[in-house]
Structures are given as C-alpha cells and as structure tokens.
Amino acid sequence: xxxxxxxxxxxxxxxxFGESQVLSDVSFSVGAGxxxxxxxxxxxxKSTLMNICFGMPSIINTGGYxxxxxxxxxxxxxxSPKEALEAGIGMVHQEFSLIPxxxxxxxxxxxxxxxxxxxxxxxxxxxxxxxxRPKMEERxxxxxxxxxxxxxxxxxxxxxxxxxxxxxxxxxEIDRSQTRLLVLDEPTAVLTESEASILIEAIRKLAxxxxxxxxxxxxxxxxxxxxxxxxxxRDGHKVAEMPTSQTSVREIxxxxxxxxxxxxxxxxxxxxRDFSNAPIALKVRDLWVEMPGERVNNVSLDVREGEILxxxxxxxxxxxGIPAGIMGLKLSGGSMEFYGRNLPLNNPRQCLExxxxxxxxxxxxxxxxxxxxxxxxxxxxxxxxxKDFLRSIGPFKLVDDAAMEENAMKYIDLLAIKCxxxxxxxxxxSGGNQxxxxxxxxxxxxxxxxxxxxxxxxxxxxxxELVLNSLRRYNQDSNTTVVVTSSELEELRSVCHxxxxxxxxxVAGILPATAPVEDFxxxxxxxxxxxxxxxxxxx
Amino acid sequence: MNIKSMIEAAGWPRIIIALFLLFLFLVxxxxxxxxxxxxxxxIVRFGRNGVMVxxxxxxxxxGCGLNFGLPLGIIGxxxxxxxxxxxxxxGMSGFLTALVLGVGFGAVLGWGYGILLNMVKGDEMMxxxxxxxxxxxxxxxxxxMLPFKSKAMxxxxxxxxxxxxxxxxxxxxxxxxxxxxxxxxxxxxxxxMILFFAFMCFLVWxxxxxxxxxxxxxxxxxxxxxxxxGVNVDKMRIQSVILSTMIGAVxxxxxxxxxxxxxxxxxxxxxxxxxxAAVLLGGASLGRVSIVHVLVGTFLFQGILTMTPSxxxxxxxxxxxxxxxxxxxxxxxxxxxxxxxKEVR
Numbered sequence: 001x002x003x004x005x006x007x008x009x010x011x012x013x014x015x016x017f018g019e020s021q022v023l024s025d026v027s028f029s030v031g032a033g034x035x036x037x038x039x040x041x042x043x044x045x046k047s048t049l050m051n052i053c054f055g056m057p058s059i060i061n062t063g064g065y066x067x068x069x070x071x072x073x074x075x076x077x078x079x080s081p082k083e084a085l086e087a088g089i090g091m092v093h094q095e096f097s098l099i100p101x102x103x104x105x106x107x108x109x110x111x112x113x114x115x116x117x118x119x120x121x122x123x124x125x126x127x128x129x130x131x132x133r134p135k136m137e138e139r140x141x142x143x144x145x146x147x148x149x150x151x152x153x154x155x156x157x158x159x160x161x162x163x164x165x166x167x168x169x170x171x172x173e174i175d176r177s178q179t180r181l182l183v184l185d186e187p188t189a190v191l192t193e194s195e196a197s198i199l200i201e202a203i204r205k206l207a208x209x210x211x212x213x214x215x216x217x218x219x220x221x222x223x224x225x226x227x228x229x230x231x232x233x234r235d236g237h238k239v240a241e242m243p244t245s246q247t248s249v250r251e252i253x254x255x256x257x258x259x260x261x262x263x264x265x266x267x268x269x270x271x272x273r274d275f276s277n278a279p280i281a282l283k284v285r286d287l288w289v290e291m292p293g294e295r296v297n298n299v300s301l302d303v304r305e306g307e308i309l310x311x312x313x314x315x316x317x318x319x320x321g322i323p324a325g326i327m328g329l330k331l332s333g334g335s336m337e338f339y340g341r342n343l344p345l346n347n348p349r350q351c352l353e354x355x356x357x358x359x360x361x362x363x364x365x366x367x368x369x370x371x372x373x374x375x376x377x378x379x380x381x382x383x384x385x386x387k388d389f390l391r392s393i394g395p396f397k398l399v400d401d402a403a404m405e406e407n408a409m410k411y412i413d414l415l416a417i418k419c420x421x422x423x424x425x426x427x428x429x430s431g432g433n434q435x436x437x438x439x440x441x442x443x444x445x446x447x448x449x450x451x452x453x454x455x456x457x458x459x460x461x462x463x464x465e466l467v468l469n470s471l472r473r474y475n476q477d478s479n480t481t482v483v484v485t486s487s488e489l490e491e492l493r494s495v496c497h498x499x500x501x502x503x504x505x506x507v508a509g510i511l512p513a514t515a516p517v518e519d520f521x522x523x524x525x526x527x528x529x530x531x532x533x534x535x536x537x538x539x
Numbered sequence: 540m541n542i543k544s545m546i547e548a549a550g551w552p553r554i555i556i557a558l559f560l561l562f563l564f565l566v567x568x569x570x571x572x573x574x575x576x577x578x579x580x581x582i583v584r585f586g587r588n589g590v591m592v593x594x595x596x597x598x599x600x601x602g603c604g605l606n607f608g609l610p611l612g613i614i615g616x617x618x619x620x621x622x623x624x625x626x627x628x629x630g631m632s633g634f635l636t637a638l639v640l641g642v643g644f645g646a647v648l649g650w651g652y653g654i655l656l657n658m659v660k661g662d663e664m665m666x667x668x669x670x671x672x673x674x675x676x677x678x679x680x681x682x683x684m685l686p687f688k689s690k691a692m693x694x695x696x697x698x699x700x701x702x703x704x705x706x707x708x709x710x711x712x713x714x715x716x717x718x719x720x721x722x723x724x725x726x727x728x729x730x731x732m733i734l735f736f737a738f739m740c741f742l743v744w745x746x747x748x749x750x751x752x753x754x755x756x757x758x759x760x761x762x763x764x765x766x767x768x769g770v771n772v773d774k775m776r777i778q779s780v781i782l783s784t785m786i787g788a789v790x791x792x793x794x795x796x797x798x799x800x801x802x803x804x805x806x807x808x809x810x811x812x813x814x815x816a817a818v819l820l821g822g823a824s825l826g827r828v829s830i831v832h833v834l835v836g837t838f839l840f841q842g843i844l845t846m847t848p849s850x851x852x853x854x855x856x857x858x859x860x861x862x863x864x865x866x867x868x869x870x871x872x873x874x875x876x877x878x879x880x881k882e883v884r
C-alpha cells in the first residue's frame with residue numbers, strides 16, 4: 001500500500017515549555033497513501049507534536065520549537081494554522097468544531113462556499129454574494145463520497161448522531177482540494193464500534209486515493225487493523241517506529257508504558273499482602289457517573305478491607321469519575337454497599353458520616369478554602385460532620401481554635417507541611433503543601449475508607465515521595481482502606497496491592513500490582529488479556 | 540514600612556474618605572457649623588442605620604451577594620411595628636412586640652426569598668434588586684387594604700388605608716436611644732441604641748463562630764468545597780437569606796425608634812442602596828465581609844452624609860441640603876460599586 005515517495009517528514013523535533021521538555025528529537029515520516037499511527041500515553045507528546053506540524057499559536061507563543069519539518073522535501077515552517085492549511089495539511093481535532101444549527105453541507109463548506117456573483121459585489125465586495133446552493137450540495141456529496149459514507153447532509157448537525165459529525169469534520173478537510181496530509185486526533189474515541197469500523201474503512205479509502213494520514217488513537221486494535229506503520233512516543237521520545245506487520249498489540253502496549261529503569265521488570269513487591277480473604281469494605285454495582293470528560297458508564301468493583309486499590313487508565317476514560325461519583329460530587333446512579341450497609345448515591349454527607357473520605361484531584365477547586373487558614377482547612381470536614389473542634393460556651397457551641405491548632409500542628413509535623421504557622425492562608429502554600437493539607441483534612445476525619453485522586457499531580461519529586469509514603473503509612477498504621485486514582489502507572493504500582501484499569505468508563509480488568517507492565521498497557525488500550533497477545537502479525 | 544502596611548490594611552478608599560471627613564470637621568467651625576451638633580448627628584445616624592448595614596453580612600458571607608432585597612426585611616419589620624401599634628402597646632412592651640413580630644415576618648419572607656435566590660444562582664443581585672422593587676410595589680397596595688384600625692395610623696379623611704408617615708411619638712420613640720443616655724457637650728448621646736447595635740454585631744460575630752456559621756462562610760467561599768465536606772449548600776444559602784432578612788427587620792425597628800416615624804409606601808425602596816454602599820465603603824467585597832467593615836463603613840458613610848450638606852449649606856448660605864445629600868449618597872454608591880467591579884476582576 002505504501003509507495004516510496006515521502007510526503008511529510010519531521011526531523012529532530014524538540015520542544016520545551018519552560019523547564020519541562022515535552023518532545024526531544026522526534027523524527028518520522030509519512031508517505032503518500034500511507035497511514036501512520038501515532039500512539040502513546042497521555043502526556044507523551046502526541047498533541048504537542050501535531051500542534052507543531054499545524055503551526056498552532058500555542059507553540060509559537062511559547063518560544064517555537066527546534067528541528068525541521070519537510071513537506072514534499074521542501075522545508076516547511078508554518079507560522080499559523082492558515083499556512084499549514086494552505087500547504088495542504090488538514091487536521092481533525094478531538095473536539096468537534098461544527099455549528100450545531102447549520103446543515104452538514106453548510107458546515108463542510110463553511111467559509112469556502114461557492115457563490116453566485118451579482119452586481120452588488122462590485123460595491124460591497126465578494127462577501128455579499130449569494131451562496132450557490134446546488135453547487136454546495138454537489139461538493140459536499142463529492143467529499144462524503146470520497147469517504148464512502150452515506151448521510152443526509154441537508155440535516156442540521158444538531159440532529160445528527162456523533163458518528164456523522166465525525167465524518168463531516170473529515171469531509172470538511174478533504175473538500176479542500178489541496179489537502180494531502182490529514183491528521184486525525186482520536187477520531188474513534190467518541191464512536192461506537194460499528195461507527196468506528198465504517199470510519200476506518202473510509203480512512204483506508206482516503207489513503208488509497210493518495211492522501212497521507214496520521215492517525216492518533218489509544219485503541220491499538222484499530223491501529224493494527226488500519227495503519228501501515230506505528231510510531232510510539234513516550235515522555236517526549238520516539239521509542240519505536242515499526243511496520244504494523246512486524247509487531248503485535250502487546251509489543252506496542254509495552255513500548256507505551258515501559259519506563260527504562262525497570263524495563264520488563266517487576267514492580268517492587270516487598271511486603272505486599274494478599275487481601276483476597278479480607279472482608280469486602282465497599283461494593284459498587286453498575287455505577288454510572290455524569291462527569292464531563294470523565295464519564296463512567298458501568299463500573300462494578302469490590303474494595304477489600306485494608307488494601308490499597310489503584311484506579312489506572314488514560315485521561316478521559318472515567319477513572320476520576322468513579323470516586324467523584326461514589327462520594328456524591330457528580331450525578332451518579334447504580335448501587336453501593338459499605339460493609340454490607342446500603343449507601344445512597346448523590347449524598348456526600350452520608351458518605352462522610354459512614355466513614356468515607358475523599359481527597360479530590362481538584363485541589364484549588366474542591367479541596368481547599370484558599371482564603372481560610374491551614375488549621376481551618378484541615379479541621380473543616382471533621383467540624384461539620386463529626387462536630388469535632390467545638391466547645392460549649394453558655395448556650396453556644398463555638399469553634400475551638402486551640403484544638404484546631406493542635407490538630408494542625410500534628411499534621412504539619414507528620415506530613416512536613418512547609419508553612420509559617422497554622423494560621424497561614426491555604427492559598428499561599430505551594431502545590432505540594434496544599435496537597436498535604438488536603439490529605440491532613442481527610443486523615444482528620446479518621447475514615448475507614450479513603451479515596452485519593454491524583455495525589456501527586458503537579459507537585460515536585462520530593463513532595464511526591466512524601467505524599468505516597470504518608471498514604472502507605474496511613475494504610476498500615478490505621479488499617480484504612482485506600483483507593484488511589486492516578487494517571488501515573490508506576491506510582492500506582494509502587495503503592496497499591498491491586499490495580500483496576502479503567503477504560504471507556506468500565507473496568508477493563510483488575511491486576512495485582514506486580515503484574516507485568518505490558519498487561520496494564522494492553523488493558524489501558526482497550527485490549528483484553530486473553531490469548532490474543534500473539535495476534536497482530538499482518539492484517 | 541509600618542505605615543505602608545497599615546495603609547494597605549485599611550485600604551486607600553477608606554483613608555481618602557476618612558481624611559475628607561476629618562477635613563469637613565476641621566472646616567465646620569470656620570463656616571459656623573457647631574461641631575458638637577455634627578458629631579452628635581453622626582453618632583445618632585450611625586446607630587440608626589447600623590443594623591441595616593449589618594443585614595448585608597450573612598448573605599455576602601454565604602455568597603448570595605449584596606442584599607439588594609433589604610426592603611423585604613424592612614417590610615417585615617414595618618409589619619411588626621404596625622401590628623404592635625394596632626395593639627396599642629406602648630413603651631418597652633410595644634417595642635419588643637414589634638421586634639418579635641418583625642423578626643417572625645422577616646423569617647417567613649426571607650425563606651421564600653432564599654428559595655427564589657437558589658433558583659437564580661449567579662444572578663442573585665439582579666434578582667434581589669427586583670425582589671426589593673416588586674415587594675415594595677406590592678406592599679404599596681397592601682398598605683391601603685390591610686385592615687388596620689388604629690387612629691394613629693390610618694388616613695383621617697377616608698377612614699381607611701395607612702398613612703405614608705406614622706409617628707411613633709405616643710408609642711416608643713427613642714426607647715433604645717434614651718436608655719442610659721447622657722449629655723455630652725450639650726448633646727444627647729444615644730447609649731442604648733449604640734449598645735443595642737454593638738450587641739447585634741456581637742451576635743452575628745458569634746454566629747459565624749458556630750458550626751453553621753462556618754459552613755455558611757465555606758459555602759460563600761467555595762460551594763464545591765462545602766458540598767464535598769457534606770454541607771447542604773442550598774440550605775445554608777436559604778438560612779443566610781433568612782438571617783439577613785430578619786436582621787433587616789430589626790434594622791428598621793431600630794431606625795424607627797430613633798427617627799420617630801415609620802415611613803410606608805416607597806420609603807423602604809430607598810433604604811437598600813445606602814446600606815449596600817456603606818458596607819462596600821467599609822471594605823467589604825462580594826466574597827469577603829466582616830463586622831469591622833460594617834462599623835467602619837456605616838460610620839464613614841453616615842459621617843459624610845451628615846457633614847457635607849451642613850458644611851456646604853453654611854458655606855453657601857442657602858438651603859440645598861437635600862439635594863447635596865442625594866448627590867453625595869448616590870455618588871458614594873457609584874464610587875463603592877466601581878470599587879466592587881475592580882475587585883471582581
């Protein structure tokens with residue numbers, strides 16, 4: 001399928017945002033008629049790379065990049081998306097950019113409509129011309145025809161199913177006659193399986209007509225089915241580039257998640273205990289959660305007493321929605337039992353009263369009162385739920401500052417929170433210390449089960465270790481069950497006993513933390529762990 | 540360094556206004572305005588209006604914004620006063636009856652007002668303003684129709700309908716102000732009223748030190764945080780509105796005993812803006828308010844309102860005090876509201 005002429009090539013692309021290097025020395029090429037898959041975990045640098053190729057302002061405004069891009073062996077340096085478009089690069093973004101009230105045709109041809117000239121043009125310029133409706137129909141039908149799909153383009157977009165919207169986006173790009181390279185950023189993420197297979201068929205058809213295609217996806221099976229070549233990014237490095245005919249889903253998955261320091265190795269399993277006989281602390285059945293960007297579709301999960309359970313998964317797959325839904329912060333449905341007792345959903349107070357506690361991933365938004373003192377932040381939940389930190393004065397029950405301070409001092413010591421005094425405002429602390437305050441708040445509740453979401457997001461390495469250690473210690477010392485949600489698999493593997501991988505709002509599988517890292521990669525990419533591991537040679 | 544931090548703590552607007560007020564006091568003797576009368580007037584107005592400014596606090600704390608719906612609380616208080624007068628209760632028993640009834644009406648009205656504000660989260664102040672307007676309009680009709688019979692209150696010619704201004708003279712004028720009052724440079728110092736205001740401030744301060752008070756503040760600062768800590772956000776907001784409305788009712792009763800009259804019909808409409816302006820002037824913002832803001836704001840606002848007209852009147856030797864009072868008070872509201880915009884951004 002691949003012909004030899006190279007259509008697009010990047011050489012030694014590097015990019016850093018301030019201190020952090022997000023891409024280093026990435027090179028790959030796309031031939032005409034070739035479909036190249038770009039895979040990698042969240043934050044591996046895929047989006048940044050594509051933004052560079054498309055000349056997005058976010059790249060130029062942050063100091064540009066180093067390395068060179070070639071289109072048809074011509075050095076290309078796009079300063080704006082417009083230049084990239086004119087040069088023949090089309091991009092379909094993850095989020096739809098369609099106007100809901102316009103028809104499919106109008107959306108496909110937006111701002112490039114064929115017009116009927118009239119005398120008015122000479123006075124008011126070309127923008128006064130009437131639209132040439134029949135010609136528009138013709139062109140949209142032609143563009144959709146190239147994709148090989150049938151849909152009613154006269155219908156307003158708002159009434160179309162998601163799949164059709166995706167086709168419209170692509171049709172819009174290929175209507176530009178000059179488009180020769182098409183970048184598809186997770187085009188199948190929002191589609192059902194049957195829609196996805198139609199789309200894949202359409203992409204194949206486009207490629208055979210000579211377009212070069214860069215296909216970004218987490219679904220490795222699709223990648224194997226559709227693409228000629230796969231490029232794997234990890235932490236901004238290209239770690240593999242190989243024809244799909246010579247690799248397998250398992251191999252790609254392991255390239256995606258492996259870290260150098262323990263390539264193929266086991267996670268540290270010292271002191272791991274087996275909890276399979278422990279009583280079930282929390283039993284969740286058929287949970288769905290309405291959380292924008294982190295939808296949970298159907299999760300059933302047992303958390304056993306005393307364990308640390310990890311929730312892993314790529315961003316947007318719903319792992320963050322699970323604790324938020326259970327704690328009643330986002331609208332949810334299903335059922336749950338806590339130590340055999342039914343617990344109503346959507347009721348944060350009852351959850352807290354029953355002994356659940358939650359450290360949110362959104363520290364500044366949900367976790368803290370930025371304008372309040374550290375000691376008040378730490379004491380607040382316990383004050384509200386358990387009526388701690390109150391003292392009676394006559395008929396009044398007033399807040400007991402001394403008790404709050406004492407409690408705060410304890411945790412400032414224990415978690416090494418860096419602050420001037422417990423009376424400092426929480427908003428003035430650094431991210432890591434704010435995280436510790438959030439943990440202290442949860443610990444003060446002395447919960448039976450603690451949910452912690454993204455405990456190390458946005459904090460430095462030293463603080464990370466401290467936070468993770470404090471979770472470990474808390475779990476051991478008070479036999480508190482802990483459920484940790486994190487995007488960093490290695491972190492979960494180092495603290496958890498078991499890890500549940502969440503994919504597309506469902507539990508893809510539960511593995512012991514010591515399971516080989518490729519297995520996690522497979523589950524995260526929506527692959528089963530069955531005997532398909534050897535499959536994938538050729539297509 | 541020390542002075543700078545003190546200025547920052549106080550805020551420039553307050554310093555400018557305070558300096559202006561000081562300037563007026565200094566100029567006053569030069570244009571033959573008696574300082575003692577001016578000071579006394581300022582103190583009386585401070586005590587008279589203070590409680591209504593205090594009525595801003597719970598709603599700001601809970602994030603419901605400035606209480607532009609203060610007229611609702613005022614109506615509650617007026618109803619209390621009217622019923623107590625209708626019952627021919629005089630002296631302390633009349634005042635206390637009015638207080639109890641007024642607070643009761645305030646609670647009921649505030650409850651409905653709170654439910655309404657929960658439906659329009661994000662637009663509270665706009666809706667509150669219209670709640671104030673429409674309740675005043677509605678009550679303008681009600682004042683004519685309510686079956687009050689007391690001769691002290693109804694129009695003498697028609698024999699029905701309440702008058703626009705009702706004198707408290709035979710009932711309980713200055714009942715608070717005269718308590719423990721003493722002469723002070725020839726002026727009467729309204730000890731009782733100031734003490735009562737202080738007591739109200741103390742109660743509100745105390746309330747925000749309780750569990751419920753803390754929950755209310757948390758709701759105002761960060762509703763998501765409050766919800767995650769098991770606080771019922773809507774309930775807290777309703778409670779804060781009820782509290783604000785009840786304090787508003789107390790406010791008008793204190794006002795009436797000092798002023799000596801109750802004003803019906805459109806009068807309550809014009810009481811929300813000065814109270815809002817005073818608390819903003821005191822340094823409050825949409826998200827932050829303390830009792831100190833109430834005290835400082837009320838004093839500065841009422842001080843300027845007392846001093847400017849009298850000084851300018853005497854200086855120009857003609858009586859335009861009412862015009863100047865309007866210009867000054869509305870000018871300060873504009874000034875305070877522009878300050879608010881700055882803080883929001």
